[in-house]
Amino acid sequence: MHGARSWLFSRSAVRADAIAPLSRLGGIVLTFAAAAPAAAQDNAVTSAADAFGERVGIEQSGLYTESQVRGFDLNDSGAYRIDDAYFSRAQALDDTILAGVSVRVGVNAARLPYPAPSGVVNYRLREAGPTNELRVGGGFRDFGTRVVQGDVSWRAGAFSLAGGVVWRPVWHLAQGYRGSGINGGAVVGWNVAPGHRLRVFGSVNDREYDGDYAVIPTAGAIPPNLRKLHQYSPEWARTVATTTNLGLLYRGELHGFTVDASAFRSVFSLDNADNTLISSDAQGNATATTLRTPKRDYRVSNTGEIRLGRAFDTGDFGNHVTLSLRGRDTTTELASSLAIPLGAFDLATGDPPDMPERPWSGTRGEDTVTQTTASAGYGLTWRDRIQLRLAAHRTRYHKTVLSTSGATSERLSETTHYNASAVVNLSDRAAVFGSWVTGLEESGSAPASAINREEVLPPVEAEQFELGARYALSPRLTLIGALFDVSKPSQGFRLDRTFGVVGEVRHRGFEASIAGELTPETSILAGVVAFESELTGTLVDAGLVGSHDVGVSQRVANATIVRRFGRDWSLDATVSYMGERWADTANSFKAVTTLSLGLRHGFMLGGRRADLRILGSNLLGEEGYLVASSGLLSPVPPRTVRAVLTVALGAND
Template sequence: MPLTLLANPAAAQLSRTEDNAVTSADDAFGQSVGNERGGLYGTDDVRGFSPVEAGNSRINGLYFAQASGPGGRAISGNVIRVGLTAQGYAFPAPTGIVDYSLYSNFGNLGVSTRLELGQYASPILLADGSIPLGDNAGVTFSVNVREQERHEGGRAQNTGLGGTLAVRPWQGAQIIAFASQYRFWQDPAAPVVFPDGDYLPPEYRRRELLSQPWALKDNTSSLYGGVAQLPFGNWRVDAGLFRSGSRVPETFSDLFTRLRADGTTPARVIVADGNNRNDVTSGEFRITRSLLTGGVAHKIIASVRGRDGERLFGGQQRINLGESTLLLRDVRALPAITLGAENVDRVRQGSLGLAWSATSPGNWSLDASVTQSTYRKRVDFAAPAREDVEIRDSPLTGSLTGSVFLTPALVLYGGHVRGFEDAVLAPDIAVNQGDAPPALRTRQSDLGLRFALPGGMRLVAGVFKITKPYYNVDPALVFRDLGSNSNRGAELSLAGTVLPGLNIVAGAVLLDSRIDGLLVDNGLIGPRPVGTGRRKIIFDADWRLNGGTSPLSFDVSVNSFGPQVGNAAGTLMAPGPEIIDVGMRYRFTIGTTNALVRAQVNNVTNTYSWNVSSSGGFTYRPRRHASLAFIADF
């Protein structure tokens, strides 16, 4: 029996009434299904790092470099591949992998609609449809329209469009072409707060619009491409080609720097930016040979992958509004805004990989891979006084992972992975905002146990260590290499069916994140990265009455966070909150149509809490809010 899902995620069909992240989860490490999300980790945080920022994204298992989030409606969901869930997965990455899956349609006709009053009564309309083109082909289309009431105050507009064309040339094979676009505009720039001492910002009123009326953001993301997954007996060909783009004609950041304890600041700074563009073409071609020798199943995989990207950034204007306050709206006249010339960041990377896996079902598995890459990065700065940068590298990376069945129910797994990953961009507070460091050499080791409990529950416990260079702003607010960052931790997952109709997903991660380097040794920064916390605990439960046969079900989600490091010196901590969400589903039919009413209340205790970014910016988490949705599959 395989340790986990070893192949690509199954292409999803369009049906919304049974979307449920709890009942769909095999573990607590993170996944999304439609609009439902759950688990310890997400696309922005896996073991203290972001796999998306690291460039570790996949679509149907194939390498994908994203310029921005995969907006639109061609993507049906994602799974986080890390630790246990990366076992048997070709070419794993130290920071984890986000594996997106595409919608597909083979011969089905239907429409799914969602009418919702979202957070703070945001009106939302979603429509997903599938049209057959014979028994082995079909299209899907999706539309998302909403006027979003922002939890920081004000409202924004957003739309999403997507579609796929899927063909099944023969049984087990599929070819999917897709396109999607997502736009978010008239989005107010919410305050980001930087305390000037070892104190928290005052608890100013949530949902109070504090932004400047002219500081509105506009962003359009697009993604299109295609995948082919073609088995030929013991051979298999997988190929994907993707184009991801982002257009930011106008954006603003509202920074309350040097904030005093009373909520006032002598230096409120609006950062105006625009004319930014990011485009990247990426893809992978993979050939797999499967064979069976002496009861051992082998796979040999040869892979070619690459990316070619160009990003325009820079030219920001920093507008110092001077004295201001968080406690009431302080509107200023629109100043003259003149953006500077754009810098050009070009990245080209190619990789040749070879992987081998061997599995003795119910006994052991072993996976190994090696990848040779060529990397070139060139940054052409618009300012004549700033020297252009060109970096070339040829890293050799690899992985060795495996598992042993100690008993039929108990599995020991572990491995070591060396990777070559992207670094985060310089944040808004940095004087070199938008700069991107060269790719980083990273490594990860992990070890754990999986225990299959009687009745179908699955328990996973493991330890890990990830090491990579540490980039952040120094005391002069220059974003640069400040040393090395090692994240050591332990994680726990418990998931499955407790009783008929009762499913739980519970997990915990304990994290010890440390920085080493001269700035720490000299006392200029603290030993822990800004924004990191030492624990996260989740408990999600879904209870469908009458042993899972009732149309009515209830769900609860509890998230407990540890304190976060609030400043570079490590002398300020933001308390960790406990956030509780509750919900219910009621299923019924209208004629032959399956329908669902979905109600949720988030942050039911209305806890006031802070989230701290890696650059030390404080923003409050959303206050209590409710949503009500009607979903129907026609």
């Protein structure tokens, strides 16, 4: 991936000062992407409205994840919401405060007040249940990770509390990393008065492990497979990070108007971030370099939004008018990387030479983005048959970079974007829908190796067209299919070694979902997406880069079936297929197919309700690499089994 296409024609280059944290994130995201379909269970299946992406805890179902939808990275578009409120994240919300995470595309995105090209990820906060309850659990997660966890649900009058804590005294990751972590959070609700509700949440995720690594193929060939669960970083390498998310949401009704207000703060801090880059050819002749960056608040993002809505009827027509103002202020602390060469070794049998540790030395900088968007929207319904939505969004985007070289660059842009959607119910069972969405996406700044080093790049404007249908096969089983076309400018190195817009990337394809119950005892969640990823521009025309997007599977399929036996037993099976991904202009990776089998059993233990969950992932033993759009390779997570037992303690045992 770090071949000709990667460096000359990538939507966002991997900067030296960002490789460590981004590679760490990329590695974990790739691990999740491979393990997620194999981790699907009846919680995620029964929570999902479709097969396009649903996560409950660490178990996920569907085609897409909260980082990639329809082949595009959502970290660029910022298409994240918390219970439909605008959210600019430094990192993802913690599971201890979440009821689930949904990827919204197609008909389930057509009604959103603020949609985004290529989809939206919605985090759903936890709500206290009808009874006060404490649940404690423990066991093993993937790759031998030991876990102790607890969850609480509590109500008293107008107040409620929901949250939990997870402690991993021994934490193992698919790449062979070892460490520990603890995370916890809570959501507090207050019904201030009839029609007025306030929610406040906070979460902290603190973790550390023994350094990241990633592989770069050389000579246009794929390196040999890595040893399973083997750490290739030097002994002194460490990654120590903390994520903090805080927020407030208010919803009220006043004189026929609805008022939604929210404010969020998301912080991703790095105490240490050592990342080892391994370059290897097909024979395993490898060299390694560890990049060290200093302690810093890598990213801090503050988000705010206020929405005002009014619904009224005119004859057979229902009308809904909305006005909103949303903004974010995001600061990223930049730092140059200290490269520590480790030397040559054999990737298949050896380890990088043991070189002495060196303290970081270098320069720092800062990247600041201030973005404000004012929106006006109108929705129309007619006799439960037709739903129309139109909206316009005016955005002011200001980005300033104080580079690690001491130079300052800034850019101000003001743009207007639109969205329109329609849902037509042809009958009680059938509906057709269509949408058009435009939006603004982050571009970053030019990499240090460019002539226009660390120059602020203009934000790109993305566009999506979609047309689809939904059909209820039965009252509890729904089929959805859609055609989509998503396009945006693509950035990379030009022939004069400046970095900027060089062409366009376009994904056109088809996706389908079937979700629901086949019988009262059997649930199914199955989906498929197939699209063409096409790159166009002067570099493609000149034959310097290929016409395929790197790190994207253009064929993905996933199917999960859950069979319940009586009240207390269920079995689930998931098959996931990810098609070939282009590594660079010279080759592509093989397809990856994984199988998982799981069991869930509810029973009484000492007079208290208990649940046992066992899940085996990648039971076919798939091997090889996964490739990210950045060009970095990480291993396919090997075969693993998890088993966790939880017991309920509370008023109603």
